[in-house]
Amino acid sequence: MENNSASGYWKATLGLLTKILIIWFVVSFGAGILFAPALNSISLGGYPLGFWFAHQGSIYIFIALIFYYAKKMGDIDRQFDVHEE
Amino acid sequence: MDLQTITYLVVGASFALYIGIAIWARAGSTSEFYAAGGSVHPITNGMATAADWMSAASFISMAGLIANMGYGGGLFLMGWTGGYVLLAMLLAPYLRKFGKFTVPQFIGDRFYSKTASTVAVVCLLTASLTYIIGQMTGVGVAFSRFLGVSSETGIYIGMAIVFMYAVFGGMKGITYTQVAQYIVLIAAYLVPAIFISLQLTGNPLPQLGLGSAISGTDTSLLSKLDLVVKDLGFDQYTTSMPGSMLNMFMYTLSLMIGTAGLPHVIMRFFTVPTVKDARSSAGWALVFIALLYTTAPAVAAMAKLNLHATVNQAVGLETTASGNLVVNPEKVKANADLYATESSLQYEQRPDWMKRWEKTGLLKFEDKNGDGRIQYYNDKSKSADAKAKAEAAGWKGNELTVNADIMVMANPEIALLPNWVIALVAAGGLAAALSTAAGLLMAISSAVSHDLVKGVFNPNISDKNELLAGKVSMAVAIVIAGYLGLNPPGFAAGTVALAFGIAASSLFPAIMMGIFSKKMNKEGAIAGMLAGLFITLFYVFAHKGIFFVKGTDFADLIGGPNSFFGITPEAFGAVGAMVNFIVAIVVDKVTKEPPEHIQHMVEAVRIPRGSKLVDGAH
Numbered sequence: 001m002e003n004n005s006a007s008g009y010w011k012a013t014l015g016l017l018t019k020i021l022i023i024w025f026v027v028s029f030g031a032g033i034l035f036a037p038a039l040n041s042i043s044l045g046g047y048p049l050g051f052w053f054a055h056q057g058s059i060y061i062f063i064a065l066i067f068y069y070a071k072k073m074g075d076i077d078r079q080f081d082v083h084e085e
Numbered sequence: 086m087d088l089q090t091i092t093y094l095v096v097g098a099s100f101a102l103y104i105g106i107a108i109w110a111r112a113g114s115t116s117e118f119y120a121a122g123g124s125v126h127p128i129t130n131g132m133a134t135a136a137d138w139m140s141a142a143s144f145i146s147m148a149g150l151i152a153n154m155g156y157g158g159g160l161f162l163m164g165w166t167g168g169y170v171l172l173a174m175l176l177a178p179y180l181r182k183f184g185k186f187t188v189p190q191f192i193g194d195r196f197y198s199k200t201a202s203t204v205a206v207v208c209l210l211t212a213s214l215t216y217i218i219g220q221m222t223g224v225g226v227a228f229s230r231f232l233g234v235s236s237e238t239g240i241y242i243g244m245a246i247v248f249m250y251a252v253f254g255g256m257k258g259i260t261y262t263q264v265a266q267y268i269v270l271i272a273a274y275l276v277p278a279i280f281i282s283l284q285l286t287g288n289p290l291p292q293l294g295l296g297s298a299i300s301g302t303d304t305s306l307l308s309k310l311d312l313v314v315k316d317l318g319f320d321q322y323t324t325s326m327p328g329s330m331l332n333m334f335m336y337t338l339s340l341m342i343g344t345a346g347l348p349h350v351i352m353r354f355f356t357v358p359t360v361k362d363a364r365s366s367a368g369w370a371l372v373f374i375a376l377l378y379t380t381a382p383a384v385a386a387m388a389k390l391n392l393h394a395t396v397n398q399a400v401g402l403e404t405t406a407s408g409n410l411v412v413n414p415e416k417v418k419a420n421a422d423l424y425a426t427e428s429s430l431q432y433e434q435r436p437d438w439m440k441r442w443e444k445t446g447l448l449k450f451e452d453k454n455g456d457g458r459i460q461y462y463n464d465k466s467k468s469a470d471a472k473a474k475a476e477a478a479g480w481k482g483n484e485l486t487v488n489a490d491i492m493v494m495a496n497p498e499i500a501l502l503p504n505w506v507i508a509l510v511a512a513g514g515l516a517a518a519l520s521t522a523a524g525l526l527m528a529i530s531s532a533v534s535h536d537l538v539k540g541v542f543n544p545n546i547s548d549k550n551e552l553l554a555g556k557v558s559m560a561v562a563i564v565i566a567g568y569l570g571l572n573p574p575g576f577a578a579g580t581v582a583l584a585f586g587i588a589a590s591s592l593f594p595a596i597m598m599g600i601f602s603k604k605m606n607k608e609g610a611i612a613g614m615l616a617g618l619f620i621t622l623f624y625v626f627a628h629k630g631i632f633f634v635k636g637t638d639f640a641d642l643i644g645g646p647n648s649f650f651g652i653t654p655e656a657f658g659a660v661g662a663m664v665n666f667i668v669a670i671v672v673d674k675v676t677k678e679p680p681e682h683i684q685h686m687v688e689a690v691r692i693p694r695g696s697k698l699v700d701g702a703h
Contacts (some may be wrong), residue, residue: 010691017174024170028163033334036156040324045296046305051323054159055151055382056292059166059375066173066368073178073364082692084359 009080016072020065028058088504095508099269103262127362131369133260134353136267137524141223144517149489151385157326162378164337168344173367177354179600179690181363188348189536195599196607199541204614208591209348209532213525216584220522221570227514244567247522266516273513277497278380281387291383301414310390316423318466329651339658343585346593349528360693388492391499396459399428409501424478429458438498447488454481461485526559533558583625590617590661603687608676613669621661628654
């Protein structure tokens with residue numbers, strides 16, 4: 001593999017990780033903790049929204065994030081031709 | 086058939102299944118013993134990881150803790166699931182590409198140093214052993230409660246069974262055994278939860294039921310619960326938080342980092358065939374974990390409401406002639422006076438399940454005002470309103486103490502479910518405790534035999550002797566864990582917190598920097614691990630005693646309990662991890678770069694191609 005595409009691959013990987021980690025942080029530490037008191041004034045069915053993020057929502061989003069990551073990484077692997085044979 | 090007989094049958098059948106699988110899958114070579122020959126499907130691996138991960142703490146204790154803590158209990162829910170995102174993206178695929186079997190092996194190779202791998206072994210053993218002690222205690226409690234033996238006998242039985250399938254089966258035995266255990270434990274958790282959600286809200290999905298209105302009304306379940314607990318002087322359920330927001334933040338972060346750094350979980354990702362599978366495996370694991378973790382908050386809130394409704398008629402649930410709890414919509418809407426004399430349940434009329442749990446000592450009633458009725462409220466409330474009402478009603482203090490562990494265990498009894506469901510919950514609790522203990526033992530045995538004996542002391546050891554060393558170290562670990570389970574040095578929650586704190590503060594940063602920083606050298610990594618481990622142990626021991634020995638705590642010397650910005654020792658792992666990162670980076674700057682071939686190795690670990698070449702090599 002060319003050195004250029006090696007650094008390009010790693011840059012693309014880090015870009016994806018940063019994007020996902022921001023969402024990861026915002027839903028759990030943001031919506032579930034720091035902004036939970038403010039979000040609680042909104043309700044989602046019978047749930048106050050901040051409470052919902054802490055007890056339910058962040059978990060669902062975590063799952064979605066991992067599968068999104070696995071899919072996107074597969075794309076990046078093929079784009080830089082480093083996927084498994 | 087009576088409950089005791091059915092329990093014996095169901096628990097016995099589940100054990101026969103686990104042991105049968107372990108014998109059927111008996112491992113041959115060392116590579117199969119540790120990593121199941123690298124041939125486990127991501128979904129299978131995900132289920133086994135979920136069983137591995139969800140211990141007695143998740144199954145038995147967590148919902149009870151959430152019921153007590155309310156909103157703040159979300160730190161367990163987010164902390165113990167959010168770590169999988171970190172694991173999937175930052176560690177799992179790269180460790181799979183690296184292609185070895187154990188965490189210390191990675192650290193030793195990446196930091197080209199036997200010292201580094203030995204430090205990693207120490208961190209791993211401390212974390213896994215402390216964790217397993219809690220499991221053995223859990224095994225003992227579960228056995229004693231359901232099989233009617235003493236808790237000591239329960240621990241001995243548990244030790245023997247864990248030893249049998251961990252030693253004779255190896256990882257492959259454990260992988261398929263754990264799939265079976267997952268199915269048993271998730272069924273045991275979901276069945277009663279679905280019944281209760283249906284009873285209270287008419288919605289069969291507990292996750293939706295928790296956000297629904299109570300049957301026949303438009304009052305949401307959570308708002309009714311808030312109203313009841315607040316009126317009785319407790320903190321509002323949907324907002325109450327233990328300690329400060331900063332502490333909740335750090336606590337959640339510690340559990341997340343600790344989850345990603347726990348060796349027995351990381352090890353799972355060595356056993357998938359490809360890097361691609363390692364990525365999705367963590368997602369599948371989280372799917373199976375989330376089934377329980379999104380149900381737990383519903384179990385917590387509903388059990389709490391049921392408990393209040395059982396002892397206080399004004400809440401609006403009624404006990405039918407057959408002893409079942411049903412919603413009375415008119416009464417729910419009426420919000421009658423909880424402090425009225427006739428609202429409190431007469432002790433003589435208490436339901437059978439309360440009588441059963443009274444015998445265990447986990448539920449206690451003391452008639453403080455001598456009126457023959459049960460008053461359950463917060464007598465230490467800060468709410469002046471609640472205090473005044475209690476005084477006016479002639480209440481002389483809270484009369485009912487309920488151990489948090491009852492919440493999950495008594496759930497099927499409160500809902501008057503058939504005996505086989507109650508027996509299933511017993512089997513589920515045991516499956517949770519045993520599967521985690523077995524996974525931890527695998528991590529311990531591979532660290533000792535592979536990383537310490539073969540890696541450091543005797544590189545020429547034969548396969549057979551290495552396997553033997555692994556089995557001996559498992560046996561020793563079981564004996565130590567059993568001994569400490571029999572003679573608990575006065576800790577339960579503290580043990581688990583320490584395990585997460587150690588993993589978070591020592592192993593996670595070292596592995597992560599090993600992958601994401603090409604220039605990180607051995608001096609930096611070793612100094613970081615030692616600094617993170619030391620500061621975390623120091624803070625924990627200050628609160629809980631040196632090696633948890635009672636009376637040796639020294640919190641006063643560091644300015645009193647939680648003196649570091651009000652952070653509790655359970656939440657301190659995140660601070661330890663930061664110390665680890667900072668020390669490692671500083672030391673790395675003033676010492677020399679890692680050799681060229683190590684930097685090439687890091688480059689190779691970062692790309693998936695070539696993963697099959699290293700498969701099985703060791």
